[in-house]
Amino acid sequence: MQLHLPNSAFIGNIDAFLGSFDPSDSGKLEITANKKWISVHPVALSMTAALGLTVDSEDISCEPFEAKSRHYFERMGLFKLLGIASGIKVIEREPAGRFIPLTQIRNSVELTDFIAEMVPLLHLEPIQAEPLKYVVAELVRNVFEHSCSPFGAIICAQYYPDTKIIRIGIADTGVGIKRTISQSYATGKDVSAIKLALVPGVTGTTTRIGGTETNAGAGLFFIKSIAKVGRNFFMVYSGDALYKLLRTEQDRPVRLYPDPDKDKHSEKEKLPYWQGTVVGVDIGLEQEADFTTLLSLIRKAYSEGVKERKQLRYKKARFV
Amino acid sequence: MSEIKLFPKTGSFAENKDIAREIRLNELIPVMDVGESVTLDFSGVDAATQSFVHALISDLIRKYTNTVLDKLLFKGCNNKVKEIINIVIDYMQE
Numbered sequence: 001m002q003l004h005l006p007n008s009a010f011i012g013n014i015d016a017f018l019g020s021f022d023p024s025d026s027g028k029l030e031i032t033a034n035k036k037w038i039s040v041h042p043v044a045l046s047m048t049a050a051l052g053l054t055v056d057s058e059d060i061s062c063e064p065f066e067a068k069s070r071h072y073f074e075r076m077g078l079f080k081l082l083g084i085a086s087g088i089k090v091i092e093r094e095p096a097g098r099f100i101p102l103t104q105i106r107n108s109v110e111l112t113d114f115i116a117e118m119v120p121l122l123h124l125e126p127i128q129a130e131p132l133k134y135v136v137a138e139l140v141r142n143v144f145e146h147s148c149s150p151f152g153a154i155i156c157a158q159y160y161p162d163t164k165i166i167r168i169g170i171a172d173t174g175v176g177i178k179r180t181i182s183q184s185y186a187t188g189k190d191v192s193a194i195k196l197a198l199v200p201g202v203t204g205t206t207t208r209i210g211g212t213e214t215n216a217g218a219g220l221f222f223i224k225s226i227a228k229v230g231r232n233f234f235m236v237y238s239g240d241a242l243y244k245l246l247r248t249e250q251d252r253p254v255r256l257y258p259d260p261d262k263d264k265h266s267e268k269e270k271l272p273y274w275q276g277t278v279v280g281v282d283i284g285l286e287q288e289a290d291f292t293t294l295l296s297l298i299r300k301a302y303s304e305g306v307k308e309r310k311q312l313r314y315k316k317a318r319f320v
Numbered sequence: 321m322s323e324i325k326l327f328p329k330t331g332s333f334a335e336n337k338d339i340a341r342e343i344r345l346n347e348l349i350p351v352m353d354v355g356e357s358v359t360l361d362f363s364g365v366d367a368a369t370q371s372f373v374h375a376l377i378s379d380l381i382r383k384y385t386n387t388v389l390d391k392l393l394f395k396g397c398n399n400k401v402k403e404i405i406n407i408v409i410d411y412m413q414e
Binding site for chain 1: 410
């Protein structure tokens with residue numbers, strides 16, 4: 001496998017980064033990086049770390065980072081998680097107020113601890129942390145419940161004080177969305193499976209709208225909605241497909257749709273195959289709507305979505 | 321009427337579905353099975369995920385129909401927790 005950390009890779013321009021990923025020869029990983037400056041979304045780091053965990057440390061070759069921004073990757077814990085020496089010497093600074101380093105989360109106890117520790121790390125007000133805690137809890141639980149990955153979830157985040165946006169990336173190397181959704185829905189393509197997983201009430205655990213006693217099929221819809229209300233980006237990459245929610249312009253009203261095709265988005269197929277699922281999301285800390293209002297909007301859209309799904313299956317008597 | 325305090329089990333952020341499942345199976349269903357009422361006390365819980373509330377109550381609505389809501393009361397909920405509970409109750413009755 002080969003992965004190149006480019007000069008810039010955020011959700012808006014991440015397609016080139018994904019397109020350059022080479023998943024062949026899964027027994028080893030080669031990491032290269034731009035030599036001048038590397039500025040990437042946490043999702044790129046989570047992907048790199050998640051891939052690295054699938055091979056032995058001695059099978060990872062990582063050329064020395066030369067970019068001026070190389071210290072960032074040391075502080076984010078990339079080399080530590082991969083078990084390789086970076087050769088980069090940094091004076092460790094208190095990470096408060098800036099980032100959540102790469103963390104592997106494998107079970108509920110680790111998740112609860114992680115959530116408790118991450119808010120002080122970012123020095124956020126409790127009210128600012130609400131959507132962040134929500135997103136992290138739901139995304140990581142999705143990994144536990146659906147990915148079947150022995151490595152759990154790899155997550156990291158970065159706070160950008162100038163724009164007041166937290167960028168979060170989470171990756172797993174599990175079975176991927178298509179296989180999970182295919183347990184209950186006929187879907188031949190990764191992109192169709194991703195879009196089904198974004199529809200409220202759809203879960204791979206049952207065909208019943210509303211889900212089972214433990215799964216409602218709502219997690220990704222909630223997270224996409226949190227990004228959309230904040231007019232931010234959101235992406236899901238699984239198998240060979242990418243679904244990307246694009247920003248809603250400031251002069252346009254925000255409307256939540258149960259059908260992800262109605263959102264302003266881009267989608268791509270035939271990308272290098274990611275065995276598992278990757279989610280990237282940007283959350284604004286100064287959103288127009290507070291979290292309660294946001295939940296109210298989601299409630300309305302969710303209800304519409306479930307009604308639409310049920311109407312699709314509603315059958316009338318046939319009189320002959 | 322019995323009362324279940326959630327905060328000692330969940331902390332201020334109720335997200336652990338395993339705990340929700342335990343409460344449902346070990347505390348809620350036994351009370352519902354004998355036709356008694358129960359209050360879920362969310363005092364001290366600042367936020368809950370939809371997944372948590374779904375794991376806590378959705379199966380009750382499915383199992384006993386929405387008449388269970390006559391015997392299931394919610395106490396000490398802030399507006400966010402109320403919204404999450406309403407979302408789950410709404411879609412379970414659609």
